[in-house]
Amino acid sequence: MDKDSVIKFLTSSELPENELSKAYRERDAERFAKYGWDFVSDATAISIFESVVRPSINDFAFVRKGVFVKHINENIFHVLTFKQGRYGHIFGWGVSLSFVPHKWDEDGCKFHRTLKSARCDLWEQERDLIKDDPKAKIFPYNEIDINHGTVCFFEDLMRAWENLQPVIRNWLASITTLDDVLRQAKIMADNCNHYGGEGRKLVYAFTLAKMGKFEEGLVVLEELMKSCSQFFSSPELPKALRKIAKVS
Numbered sequence: 001m002d003k004d005s006v007i008k009f010l011t012s013s014e015l016p017e018n019e020l021s022k023a024y025r026e027r028d029a030e031r032f033a034k035y036g037w038d039f040v041s042d043a044t045a046i047s048i049f050e051s052v053v054r055p056s057i058n059d060f061a062f063v064r065k066g067v068f069v070k071h072i073n074e075n076i077f078h079v080l081t082f083k084q085g086r087y088g089h090i091f092g093w094g095v096s097l098s099f100v101p102h103k104w105d106e107d108g109c110k111f112h113r114t115l116k117s118a119r120c121d122l123w124e125q126e127r128d129l130i131k132d133d134p135k136a137k138i139f140p141y142n143e144i145d146i147n148h149g150t151v152c153f154f155e156d157l158m159r160a161w162e163n164l165q166p167v168i169r170n171w172l173a174s175i176t177t178l179d180d181v182l183r184q185a186k187i188m189a190d191n192c193n194h195y196g197g198e199g200r201k202l203v204y205a206f207t208l209a210k211m212g213k214f215e216e217g218l219v220v221l222e223e224l225m226k227s228c229s230q231f232f233s234s235p236e237l238p239k240a241l242r243k244i245a246k247v248s
Contacts, residue, residue, distance in 0.1 A: 028147070028148075031145065031147075031148045031152060032148065034148075034152075035148040035149045035151060035152045036148065036149065037147065037148065037149075038147075038148060038149035038150070039146060039147060040146040040147075040149065040150055040153045042084060044150060044153075045084070045089050045144075045146060045153065046065060046066060046082070048150065048153060048154055048157060049066075049082050049089070049157065052154070052157055052158065052161065053082070053157070053161055054068075056161075056165065057080060060078070060080055061115055063115050063116050063118065064116070066081055066082045066083045067079065067080075067081050067118075068080045068081075068082075069096070069115045069118040070172075071115060072176050073176075074098060075097060075098050075099060075178060075181075075210070076095055076096070076097060076098075076175070076176060076177075076178075076181065077095065077096040077097075077098075077115065077118040078093075078094075078095060078096075078172045078175075079092075079093065079094050079095065079096050079118050079119065079120050080092070080093050080168065081093070081120070084146070085143065088143045088144045088145050088146045088147075088156070089143075089144045089146060089153075089157075090143055090144065091160065091161075091164055091168070092120065092123060093120075093123060093124060093168045093171065093172060094120030094121065094122050094123030094124065095120065095121060095122050095123075095172070095175050095181065096112060096118035096119050096120060096121055097121045097122070097181065097203065097206075097207070098111060098112065098113040099111070099206055099207075099209075099210045099244050099247075100121050100202065100203050100206045100207075101202075101206075101237070101240055102119060102121075104234040104236045104237055104240070105234065105236070106236075108236050108239075108240070109236050109237065109239075109240040121203050122175070122181065122184055122185060122188065122200065122203055124167075124168075124171050143156070143160070144156040144157050144160055178207060178210060178211050179211075181203070181207050182204070182207045182208065182211065185200055185201075185203040185204040185207055186204055188200035188203075189201040189203070189204045189220075198224065198227070198228045198231075198232075201220055201221075201223070201224045202221070202224060202232065202237075204217075204220055205217040205218070205220040205221040205224065205241060206221075206240075206241060206244055208220065209241045209242075209244045209245040210244050210245070212245065214241070214242065214245035217241055217245070218238065218241060221237060221238060221241055222238075225237065
């Protein structure tokens with residue numbers, strides 16, 4: 001299929017239609033005309049990311065491919081990720097909490113308490129960034145196109161990082177204490193429409209316990225165990241909650 005045929009196909013009204021698919025086809029047609037098709041491999045994407053972004057995040061430690069972590073205190077780590085999403089590479093950011101378990105079974109609860117094991121327990125939603133930007137309502141705010149070659153990828157990466165760096169820095173800077181964690185966890189726990197909202201109740205419960213409010217944390221945890229028993233029914237969770245409260 002030649003170039004003109006590809007563009008005609010991408011803009012064809014015979015293809016299944018909705019707002020998102022139409023927007024993607026129009027954008028792909030424009031980008032194909034400018035850059036052609038050239039898939040960017042994961043290795044190349046990471047290499048470009050390394051050259052562009054890493055110099056501006058030298059306060060973060062590289063811990064594994066696409067994951068960078070900053071130690072704030074014994075309880076809190078800031079996490080920045082760069083990984084392949086549904087349509088391209090995306091940035092992710094959040095906080096890792098040493099006192100919140102990520103796994104629970106008959107052997108007890110497992111925690112992530114080091115730079116290398118850090119993972120996002122609380123994170124900012126991409127849709128929280130969408131305000132009045134029409135394009136952001138169609139395309140993921142921080143999506144970086146991998147289908148049209150390294151030049152297109154580089155330009156998308158530069159655009160995304162320019163937009164996101166102050167957002168990421170400001171959000172992470174707002175969560176450096178247990179009080180900050182409790183505030184953010186409650187906001188997300190109260191918003192069940194927030195992706196992972198139920199899981200944020202676990203963070204809220206354990207943060208309450210960590211701050212010496214065991215009884216309040218236990219109430220939140222028991223409600224979670226009842227409302228979402230498929231995932232949070234383990235008897236090891238209340239045991240771990242009590243231990244966290246005693247350690248604190």
